[in-house]
Amino acid sequence: MFILPFVVFCLILLLYPVIYSLTLSFRQATVETFVSGDMPFNGLTQYQAAIADPVFWRAVVNTLLFAFFSILFQFSIGFLLALQFQADFPLKNFCLALLLIPWVSPVLTAANIFKGLFNETGPINQMFHSIGLGPFAWLAEPAYAFPATIVANIWIGFPFNFILLYAGMRSIPVELYEAAKIDGARFWKRVGYITLPLLKPVSVAVLTLGTIYTVKVFDLVWIMTGGGPANGTHLLSTYAYQVGFSVLNFGEAAAIATLMVLLVLLLNLAQLVLQRK
Amino acid sequence: MKSHTKLKLRFRWLILLGSALTGLGLVNSPAEVTTVEIVHYFSVQGQIDALNQLQKDFEAANPDIKIHYTYVPFGELVSRTLQMAAVHKPPGISAIDNPDVLRVAKAGILKDISAAVAKIQVWDDVYPGPKAAVTDGSKVYGMPIGSNSLALYYSKKLLTDAGVSAPPQTWDQLTETASKTTKSPVYGIAFSAVNTEEATWQWEPFLWSNGGSLTDLSSKDAQVALQLWVDWVKKGYASKDVVNWNQGDVPNQFIGGSAATMVMGPWQLANVKKSGVDFGIVTIPVPKEGSKPVVPLGGEVWCVLKGDSKVEEAAVKFIQFTQEPERLRKICDTFNYISSIRSVAKQQGEANPELKPFVDQMDTARARSQDGGAKYPDISLAARTAIQRALTGQASVEDALKDAAEKIKSILAK
Numbered sequence: 001m002f003i004l005p006f007v008v009f010c011l012i013l014l015l016y017p018v019i020y021s022l023t024l025s026f027r028q029a030t031v032e033t034f035v036s037g038d039m040p041f042n043g044l045t046q047y048q049a050a051i052a053d054p055v056f057w058r059a060v061v062n063t064l065l066f067a068f069f070s071i072l073f074q075f076s077i078g079f080l081l082a083l084q085f086q087a088d089f090p091l092k093n094f095c096l097a098l099l100l101i102p103w104v105s106p107v108l109t110a111a112n113i114f115k116g117l118f119n120e121t122g123p124i125n126q127m128f129h130s131i132g133l134g135p136f137a138w139l140a141e142p143a144y145a146f147p148a149t150i151v152a153n154i155w156i157g158f159p160f161n162f163i164l165l166y167a168g169m170r171s172i173p174v175e176l177y178e179a180a181k182i183d184g185a186r187f188w189k190r191v192g193y194i195t196l197p198l199l200k201p202v203s204v205a206v207l208t209l210g211t212i213y214t215v216k217v218f219d220l221v222w223i224m225t226g227g228g229p230a231n232g233t234h235l236l237s238t239y240a241y242q243v244g245f246s247v248l249n250f251g252e253a254a255a256i257a258t259l260m261v262l263l264v265l266l267l268n269l270a271q272l273v274l275q276r277k
Numbered sequence: 278m279k280s281h282t283k284l285k286l287r288f289r290w291l292i293l294l295g296s297a298l299t300g301l302g303l304v305n306s307p308a309e310v311t312t313v314e315i316v317h318y319f320s321v322q323g324q325i326d327a328l329n330q331l332q333k334d335f336e337a338a339n340p341d342i343k344i345h346y347t348y349v350p351f352g353e354l355v356s357r358t359l360q361m362a363a364v365h366k367p368p369g370i371s372a373i374d375n376p377d378v379l380r381v382a383k384a385g386i387l388k389d390i391s392a393a394v395a396k397i398q399v400w401d402d403v404y405p406g407p408k409a410a411v412t413d414g415s416k417v418y419g420m421p422i423g424s425n426s427l428a429l430y431y432s433k434k435l436l437t438d439a440g441v442s443a444p445p446q447t448w449d450q451l452t453e454t455a456s457k458t459t460k461s462p463v464y465g466i467a468f469s470a471v472n473t474e475e476a477t478w479q480w481e482p483f484l485w486s487n488g489g490s491l492t493d494l495s496s497k498d499a500q501v502a503l504q505l506w507v508d509w510v511k512k513g514y515a516s517k518d519v520v521n522w523n524q525g526d527v528p529n530q531f532i533g534g535s536a537a538t539m540v541m542g543p544w545q546l547a548n549v550k551k552s553g554v555d556f557g558i559v560t561i562p563v564p565k566e567g568s569k570p571v572v573p574l575g576g577e578v579w580c581v582l583k584g585d586s587k588v589e590e591a592a593v594k595f596i597q598f599t600q601e602p603e604r605l606r607k608i609c610d611t612f613n614y615i616s617s618i619r620s621v622a623k624q625q626g627e628a629n630p631e632l633k634p635f636v637d638q639m640d641t642a643r644a645r646s647q648d649g650g651a652k653y654p655d656i657s658l659a660a661r662t663a664i665q666r667a668l669t670g671q672a673s674v675e676d677a678l679k680d681a682a683e684k685i686k687s688i689l690a691k
Contacts, residue, residue, distance in 0.1 A: 035363045035384040120518045121462055121535065137517035142669055145521075228472025229520040230665040245352055246474075247655055248380070 025258045029251035046255035055231045059239040066150055066235060067214040073154045074210060078161025082169050083191065103159035111223035114152040115139065139225055142232025149221050149233055157213065161206055168202030169195060204275050208268055215264050236260040311591045312343045313369035316358055318351045327611040335598050342591045355381060362386040367582035369592040372422065375410040376645035376653050378578050382418040383651045388581040391417040393593045397600050399618045406574045407617035410644030419578035420596050423614030425542045426572040426642050427482050428634045429562060433555045435463060435537040444559045448505060451562040455514035458537035465514040467536035470668055471523045476661040478573055479540055480506065482561040485571035491648035491656050492689065494663065495682035503674045507667050520668050542575060543635050544613050560634045569641045576614055615639060652688055659684040
């Protein structure tokens with residue numbers, strides 16, 4: 001009886017947009033047809049147009065690299081920090097609060113700050129200059145701009161990894177470590193044989209969420225580079241936005257968005273399979 | 278809590294009083310009030326004040342019409358307008374960015390107001406550029422609110438220090454000025470070549486003044502115009518970061534003293550003035566002495582949407598109201614726009630010498646949609662990709678433009 005509102009909510013607010021977007025991707029939805037409402041079905045035309053553009057493939061590769069390196073560093077930094085925080089040290093709670101700043105600061109702010117940091121005359125180049133290197137055109141050279149956006153994303157995302165892993169580690173019984181210590185296991189052995197295996201469920205959740213979070217990143221890259229220079233930093237999300245709202249080809253943008261969702265599903269599936277093994 | 282109840286009570290009294298008066302026939306309320314919804318993306322305080330004043334004046338003069346403004350973010354105006362029209366709830370007026378007007382018109386949702394504008398006295402006095410932006414054959418799809426464009430700001434101090442006696446008027450002089458004023462950490466020139474419409478828009482003054490067109494980017498004229506930009510970056514007269522600077526970043530460089538000149542529009546005048554930089558403005562330098570600067574037009578257009586005939590009529594009335602010269606002058610002044618009407622623009626130029634270069638350029642200024650019509654946004658995207666590839670050294674000027682030209686050819690053939 002009380003399930004009805006929930007079902008209605010799901011249908012209207014969740015399922016309908018997904019299905020609408022999906023059907024849109026099979027229709028010729030441009031400015032003209034969108035208003036008249038006829039938007040004829042034309043099968044896979046939108047998908048063909050999308051994959052025929054080299055920028056699309058650039059965006060696919062970028063999205064994968066972006067996700068891989070972001071998660072790799074976010075997870076490792078988060079993990080090492082969580083290990084550190086298992087021990088007691090002065091100002092621990094203060095540091096804990098500090099670490100959450102990147103996570104609670106709005107992406108809009110963070111992106112603009114990173115844009116300033118990576119400026120040709122910005123602090124990062126001044127740092128390099130003081131050791132006799134540079135200046136590098138961080139955001140103006142496609143080869144640097146892409147890693148620069150990844151660095152920014154790692155900064156934004158690692159506290160999330162840290163806090164979940166930290167909580168996960170605290171739930172591991174202390175007795176296990178004490179027993180291992182008595183048996184003569186050194187620190188890294190204890191990490192390898194106790195922490196890692198017992199942390200697996202948490203890690204799986206962190207990695208799955210991390211994948212979703214990084215594949216859907218949009219604002220950060222849009223503000224830092226707008227997908228440029230020379231389309232070098234486009235992710236699928238920024239590319240779909242450009243096709244949809246700058247070129248106003250809604251059908252093709254929906255097709256790109258659908259492919260993006262498929263990519264997330266595939267990645268998560270691959271993770272599940274790997275973790276089962 | 279207490280004051281709240283009081284307020285409610287007073288309100289009830291008002292209603293009672295109102296209905297009593299109406300009943301007695303003392304208040305001559307109009308039979309029906311038509312509401313005109315206006316969708317726009319103006320968010321600067323001065324612009325909002327101007328809009329509110331306009332509403333007040335118009336409603337006072339037309340008690341049977343109400344104006345209702347709806348704010349929409351810049352990037353969403355076109356899609357929102359289309360959406361509203363698609364569900365048969367079109368706004369009365371949409372203030373559309375001029376390069377998008379013909380494209381939206383192609384969707385068949387804009388009303389042809391040629392009969393109405395013919396009645397507006399000033400129509401014949403509208404500059405050819407803004408006219409082209411709203412005209413398709415014999416059809417007229419809107420009335421420009423006002424125009425803006427690009428000119429060259431220069432820092433008097435940085436130029437004098439570098440021994441440049443007069444602001445540049447030709448490309449050679451501009452390059453020379455840039456080379457002389459470039460001295461770490463100061464760059465000779467700043468412009469925006471970011472991966473948005475801003476890049477194409479900022480390059481167009483150079484492309485068009487050189488006789489080129491976006492529809493034929495493989496031409497020699499286009500190559501020379503892009504080579505000019507590429508050389509500035511290569512020689513270090515302009516920062517490599519130009520490919521990442523939007524039009525908000527560029528004035529910051531200029532105000533901060535890291536750029537001796539910049540390509541910028543009149544909307545930044547107030548900002549630059551406030552900063553205390555001793556600056557001057559000249560028309561966009563041209564390829565050769567004596568040639569005319571051709572700059573792209575910015576600015577929005579009042580467009581009437583097809584819908585209820587009463588609302589349409591009221592919307593047209595509103596647009597006509599905005600075009601009365603004195604009122605128009607006031608709107609444009611607060612918007613920091615140049616009026617699209619010659620006689621009004623000339624007055625603005627005389628009253629404000631800083632606006633004069635922008636006014637002087639209006640005669641030869643072009644609407645962006647004159648390159649490719651409704652397909653301008655697609656074409657512009659291809660062009661800016663070429664600009665960015667060439668500036669970052671991903672491709673030579675020739676190759677980058679050749680690729681873009683091919684892409685544009687296929688867009689035009691569709």
